[in-house]
Amino acid sequence: MKTPIRTGNRLSDRSVRAKIQQLTGMTAAEAKYACRATVRAIYEMLMGGRSVALYRFGSFHFRFRRGRTIRMNVSGIHHGPVRVNRVIVQPDKVVVKFKPSHFLSKKMKDLKPADVEHLQMPKKSPIHYTPKP
Numbered sequence: 001m002k003t004p005i006r007t008g009n010r011l012s013d014r015s016v017r018a019k020i021q022q023l024t025g026m027t028a029a030e031a032k033y034a035c036r037a038t039v040r041a042i043y044e045m046l047m048g049g050r051s052v053a054l055y056r057f058g059s060f061h062f063r064f065r066r067g068r069t070i071r072m073n074v075s076g077i078h079h080g081p082v083r084v085n086r087v088i089v090q091p092d093k094v095v096v097k098f099k100p101s102h103f104l105s106k107k108m109k110d111l112k113p114a115d116v117e118h119l120q121m122p123k124k125s126p127i128h129y130t131p132k133p
Contacts, residue, residue, distance in 0.1 A: 016035055017031040017032050017035050020035060046062065056103045058098055058099055058101045059099050060097070061096070062094050062097070063097045065095055067093070069089050070087070071085070071086075071087055072088065
């Protein structure tokens with residue numbers, strides 16, 4: 001079996017299949033089929049306009065986001081005090097939302113920093129405040 005691919009803090013499809021194999025004793029082909037069938041079923045239910053709730057994990061559902069107009073007054077960076085009025089129009093759209101279950105939320109609240117030390121905290125940019133020496 002190939003080793004799981006890990007990109008940053010995300011697990012690849014192969015990692016999920018390896019975990020399915022480990023937990024259930026399925027063959028690699030069966031785990032691949034089970035993983036893809038699960039994702040396909042979730043996709044088809046969402047595209048059919050239905051919400052999907054997974055026990056002890058959470059639910060996926062569509063949410064309508066109303067379009068909006070953003071007005072920006074932008075000054076030129078290196079061109080002096082010239083100001084440009086810019087209007088950006090964002091159309092209406094539908095987005096998929098995930099709501100974690102009560103069980104998952106409680107487990108996340110119970111985590112301690114030592115439990116997730118393998119996660120990398122985002123680095124602060126140099127723009128942030130630094131105390132004077």
